[in-house]
Amino acid sequence: MASSTERTDTGFAAGIASLRPWIEVHASFRRRLVLGVVLMVLTALSALGLLAVSGWFITASALTGAALAAGMAATLDVYTPGAGIRLFAVSRTVSRYIERLYNHDTILRLLARLRARCFSGLVAMDGASLGARRSGDWLNRLTADIDTLDALYLRLLAPAAMALVLGAALVALVAVWLPQAALVLGVLLLFGWSWLTLGQARLGLAACRRRVVGLERLRSAMIETLGGLSELESYGALARRRGELEALEDELLAAQWRLSLITGFGNVLTTLVMGGAWWLVLIGGLAAFGGGQLGAAVLVMLPLASLALAEGLASLPAAFTQAGASLAAAERLNAIDQGCAAPAQASDATRAVAVHAAPRSGTAECGGLEIQATSLSYRYPRALDQALSPLNFRLAPGERAAICGPSGSGKSTLLALLAGELRGHQGRLTLDGQAVEALDRQWLSSQVGCLTQRVELFDASLAENLRLGAPEASPERLWQALVAVDLADWAQGLPGGLETRVGEGGRQLSGGQARRLGLARLWLTDPALVVLDEPYASLDAATARRVAEGIVPWLAGRTVLMLVHHHDPDSPSPGMEHIPRVIEMAAGTPWQARGECVTM
Incomplete structure (x- = not known):
């Protein structure tokens, strides 16, 4: 079972470079991210101030009480430090609450932006690139990989920045009374911070990559196993498949165990750094106290203040040990951008050809597109046979024809x-005399309207699904589209009308209603070439005729291709009465042509 993670370089520097495009997306939320870090720093500094002032106040109160008990004169201002303690306690609680609320809101906005960018990349990819991987892999990138990137700010960049500021604040506080100890403390904290961030990330990079790959492979294998459970049981392969799943689990557990060990090492180092800082400040304070350079209250205050380091350092080992997951997710998502870049980009000359070849808008007055196919064939990557056997035909602008052939003919x-x-593809395919591969993709999407066998519907209202084809369409225009496909009466009977939700994947609709809704969405556009793949499938004869009559005015003047299994102009099936020409396609493979049954 091959790994599905693209990697060109396992180096840490290469991994950092792969994060750059996604850091740029984060930069679009620059103000919100900076404010989130400020709130985190405010929480940490409040914890530092609370420990420091509390330590000073408790010690000063004890010493004052002891002095009064001994009959000595002593005074202590309890209001100022008391107010400071309350201030730091309240600010720590409030700032932490606001920080959590604000940062998580920012992350949800950021994830939406990241997911939209990823989805746009998938939409821009050509079919060959999409078909090179399982749909579950693309879904994993759109969901799990995007979710993994939320750690980039919330668990990596922001906590590291906060810990650095907190350490600097502690060093500055110690430097007021113990300059030499503060210098050593700064070196210690800088070393500890560097290892707990970059060191832990580098140490856990390989194991984290193995965990990400293993988790994806196990997830895909489980989905495939459940989907083919009956076949595996029938052919006696279930036991072997179970063994493969157990082997994948063992690999995943080994990677997780390795990461646990690395995280544990980081936690030990964190404890040593915080303990070392505490002892360093305490020993330096005792020396200064013995020399009369430091009061007893300050002697207690400084070591207690150093305990606030836990606010910044404690979360770093676990987060940065898992940093490799974010690097791997970024590399996999970068593959989507790279996969769609080549087909989506066009040279200036190509764009000039596309603009020159697009004088029409697809309306009836301007006419349709001319199509010319010469020895056109296609073979999918790693396929045994051609998906499309050599095909030759020509359609004049505005002409209508049916492309007929058995399933699998292309x-x-x-x-x-x-x-x-x-x-x-092999051979030549032109639109208005221009090779289709030289035309701009954006122009193609506006001039070639397709109804595929699978209609994609989202869990949104009828109006929102229709407006995917025409975002600015008015409600009146939407109703006209529904009338054209014989869905208006049905939609008017719905409790919410156009605002009725269709359910996930359109599950509230029947198969025929879903296809007609897809056809209505296409009706709202203005292509010069219309390609309809089995447009009347799942429709009864009367409905098919009504739909065909409804879209006839819209098809007028456009070039129309109907992809069907069979069409006889002399005895047309319902809905095909207005298609006068037939173009026959040969069987896609030799075994199909011979009518054989092949078990793969």
């Missing part, structure tokens, strides 16, 4: 080639 592949979703 009809959906032809649709993807016309839409620019697939590249790397």
Whole structure:
């Protein structure tokens, strides 16, 4: 089972470089992130002030009480330190509450931005790149990998910055009374901070990568096992599959055990750094106290203040040991940007060709696009046979035709080639005389309208799903689209009308309603070429005729391709009455042509 993580360099510097694009996304929230760090620093400094003032006040009160008991004259201002203690206690509580609320709100906004960027990259990728990986892998990147990146700010950058400021504040406080001890303390804290951040991240990088890869492989294997459980049981392969899953679990547990050991080492070092700081300040204070340079209250105050280091250092070992997960997630998400960059980018010359080749808007007055296919074929990467056998045809602007062929003959592949979703075909495919691979993808998306066999619907209202095709469409325009596909009466009977939610994946709709809703969404656009893949599937004869009649005015003047299994112009099936031409496609593979059944 091959690993699904792309890596070109395992070095720590390369990993940091892979984070740069996502740090740039974080930079768009610069003000919110800086304010979040300020709130964290305020919480830590309040803890430092609370310990310091409390230690001084308790010691000073004890000494004053002892002096009064001994009959000595002594005074102590209890109001100022008391007010300081209350101030630091309240500010620590309030600032921590606001910081948690504010930073988590920022992270949710940031994750939405990151997920939108990732989804945009997936949308821009061509079909061959998308098909090179399992859909579960892309879903894992869109969800788990994006969620992993929330640690970049919330658990890595912000706590490290806060710990650095807290350490500097403690050194500055100690330097007021113990300058020499403060210098040694600064060196100790700087070393400890460097190791607990960069050192822990470097030490746990390899194990963390193994854990991320192992977790993904186990997740994918479990999904595949559950999906094919009946087949595995039928062929007696379930025991072997269980063994493979156990081996993946063992690898994952080994990586997690290694990370636990590294985290434990970091926690020990944290304790040593905080303990060393405490002893250093205490010994330096005792020496100064013996020389009469330091009062007893301050002697107690400084070591207690050093205990506030736990506020900044305690969370660093566990967070930075897992930093490799963020690096791996960033590398995997960068692969999406790199995968869509080549097809999405076009040279100036290519864009000039695209603009020159687009004089029409797809309206009836301007006409459709001319299509020319010459020895057009396509083979998917690592496929045994061609998905599309050599095909030759020409459609004049505004002409309508049915592309007919059995399942697997390449009809959906032809649709993807016309839409620019697939590249790397053999032969020649042109639109208005221009090679389709040279045309700008944005122009293609506006001029080629496709209804695929699978209609993507989101858990949103009817109106929101329709407006994916035309964001500015008015409610009247939406109703016109529903009338065209014979869904208006149904939509008017819904309690919420256009605001009725369709459910996740459109599960509140039947298969026929979902396809018609997808057709209505396409109706709202203005393409010059319309490609409909089995548009009347799942519809009864009467509904198919009504839908066909409803979209006839919209199809007028456009070039139309219907992808169907069979079409006879002399005896058309319901909905196909207005398609006069048939283009036959050969079977996609030799065994299909011979009518054989092949078990893979």
